[in-house]
Amino acid sequence: MLRSDARDNRDRTLEAARELFADLGLAVTMRDIARKAGVGPATVYRRFPTKQHLVVEVFTDEMRVCRAIVDDACADPDPWRGFRTVVEELTALNVENRAFVEVFLAGGADVEMLADHRADLVRELAGLAARAQAVGALRRDFVIDDLVLVLLAARALSSARSADPAAAARRLAALAIDAFRTSDVNGALPPAPRLTTIVQQL
Template sequence: MAEQLPHLLRSDAQDNRDRVLDAARALFSERGLDVPMRVIAREAGVGPATLYRRFPTKQTLVDEAFIDELATCRRIVEESCADPDPWRGFASAIERLCVLNARNQGFVNAFMSANPEAEMFTEHRVSLQRQLAHLAQRAKRAGALRRDFVMDDLVLVLLAGRGLSSVLPSSREARALRFAELAIDAFRERGEGISVGQRRR
């Protein structure tokens, strides 16, 4: 039991951290970065002392929440690019990025307006666009992605998807998935590949 205690304490601390970050991202998306720390603690179900022990300042919490957001985005792109089927990987990237974009766009906008020169975001964007461009080329060579596709087309879809952040949270993911399905179908070379809806069935 004595050997298990440190592991249990670490697990509990990690759970608290995850709940705080989840609550912070949701509240930042809905209300901007001015949400009081006590409100975040209450939403996460932790005491103020627990919150401040892990995040001693509001800026620390904002920065770590954003870094986690970037890590999630990077993981989506890397997993999609690793798919041996380039069209399936490309479609998966669009679908998952649209959902992430709709869910947390309010937070990303708030962070970027408060940190307009954030270098980590610029480096992150350039790196992931390069990986997605390579994936798109593979999908074209496989005959699944329309030949006139350019990366600006994907950027346009993600920009358009930002409007979904105004949809009620309860239906936001479903709307984002539908939006992604329509976008993927538009990108598909006619007569090749399958749509997201067909993949699910």
């Protein structure tokens, strides 16, 4: 059981980390987090021995939200509707937190402890996409990297000088969904970039 002052320091550290990761991504340092939390670096390291431990603590909740989005979409009897929901909600989540894509993508020592969570999510998304393709709604040449590409593009919206980044995210998601939809006028796509090592392992 933590003493009340130790618990307060831990809570302030986590809150500071959430805000800095959301605004600036994972590049922030432990000293940055300590400064924003109003505690000494030693206090931060006492609770979180490495930055990786702090990242995992902060993003466990984010990954839980992400998993709920994906699970609900996969449970939808209409796979195309479920796929659209994933695009819309993950794009919105990404705009709210700049570090989301960094955590979602494989690689980087700071997030490797979440690798199993990411791999499970990508497998679920791949299954959902396959079902949407099977009913003829999602274009046949879609690959999961295309969804990651949209998330990477949405990431910039959080730092853009937009009065309403959430509205911009909705617009981007709608444009992406329209591009993903099967159509008689779909043109051939260039080769898909490999944006996550998870996709290569599936």
